[in-house]
Amino acid sequence: MGQSNFVDYIRIFCRSGKGGAGSEHFRREKFVPKGGPDGGDGGRGGNIYLRGNQNQWTLLHLRYKKHIFAGDGQPGGGQRSFGAQGEDVVIDVPIGTIVRDEETNELICEVTKHDETVVLLEGGQGGLGNTHFKTSTNQAPHHAQPGKPGMEGWFVFELKVLADIGLVGFPNAGKSTLLSVVSAAKPKIADYAFTTLTPNLGIVPYRDNRSFVMADIPGIIEGAAEGKGLGLRFLRHIERNPALLFMVPADSDDIHNEYKILLSELEKHNPQLLDKSRILAITKSDMLDEELIEEISEDLPDIPVLFISSVAQMNLDKLKDLIWNTLNFEEDV
Structure with a gap:
């Protein structure tokens, strides 16, 4: 389509x-x-x-x-x-x-x-x-x-698209790349902002013939609540998701601050979004060595965090495990 x-x-x-x-x-x-x-x-x-x-x-x-x-x-x-x-x-x-x-x-x-x-x-x-x-x-x-x-x-x-987990991040955070790697979805991928103009859905296969649905929405920018960018218009598509996967690239100037900005924009749109389970994925982490990962880990939000790389297939299985366990915990509660 x-x-x-x-x-x-x-x-x-x-x-x-x-x-x-x-x-x-x-x-x-x-x-x-x-x-x-x-x-x-x-x-x-x-x-x-x-x-x-x-x-x-x-x-x-x-x-x-x-x-x-x-x-x-x-x-x-x-x-x-x-x-x-x-x-x-x-x-x-x-x-x-x-x-x-x-x-x-x-x-x-x-x-x-x-x-x-x-x-x-x-x-x-x-x-x-x-x-x-x-x-x-x-x-x-x-x-x-x-x-x-x-x-x-x-x-x-x-x-309002129904999915199990929604991807939240700034433009070019690697959301579409992740979706294309872990599912059969073929979203448009390019190195310029706002490549994704509409939501994309992908079915992510998991162990024992199980699966979950992942939703990618257009990137959010600071000030989205005031009408800037495209992401706020499509935030309705993650309102029904049990969990949210925040994605911040490893080359960001301040990972923790970017996460706070994204969280703030979600709160301005709908405060109930903050009640959802959250996971933070540090994307493009194949450019980091162990020393840098330890240094970055010292200043991260108090939520489950994983360093991943979609291109290098780094920690993607661990990410699926983390998502699956989070979704199952939500169902058990």
Whole structure:
């Protein structure tokens, strides 16, 4: 999939179907004078559903669908015949999609499992036919209910990619290189800032046919919370990750300070991100000798730290072990 095809935010006007009107009808047959009311009920208006689809990774297929309407219910008929129900609409969305009311920003629903189906808008109820209004004092009611209107509104569809661990770092920290080495993902890699313009996912194989999903987002820079750079826009994609892997290159002027800056930008975006488990990987460590590694280790944050090199395949198995143990610890808790 080309990077330009990654769409994680759209707005759509949705309207469910209106209910069909009930019938005001009287039985009229030969040899059955004054047969009484026999008007049928109107059909229910069509619902609009969301359905999770694990084969979709983007909202691109909905990009040009600005209006989605369900079918209207049909009116009832004589001989107590019921009107047909309006046609439902099922919208397939990637797993991790949330929907908000554009006007109130209220969370309407979210889809987190494959084939999970949730109702976005219910169709209007069909009206009752005049047969329901027959009483001992009113045996020929000239009254039937109209169908109820459907629901409508503008909705914001927002994709939050589901992954086990998210990569956080400045541009050119080696996030895309790591993802390409430990998984089959093929992110764009270059020696200039903001090579990664959209999130990338990779399935990392582990021992005994196990695996976990790693998410790489565009690099964060200082001041991202004020709108600088690209990373803050995509931070929603690590909000559901149980753990975060911070990546700082070994040739950084101050590794601990870079980590603090990244942590600060996450806190400004969403303070709950600080509650996640954290691992620090010092990338490009193949350029360091043991003496330098010991010197750098004296001033590092109090979280699990590992010196790695994606190009030299240095400590990558240990990194997988550390990630796996961290994720399993989260599940046990």
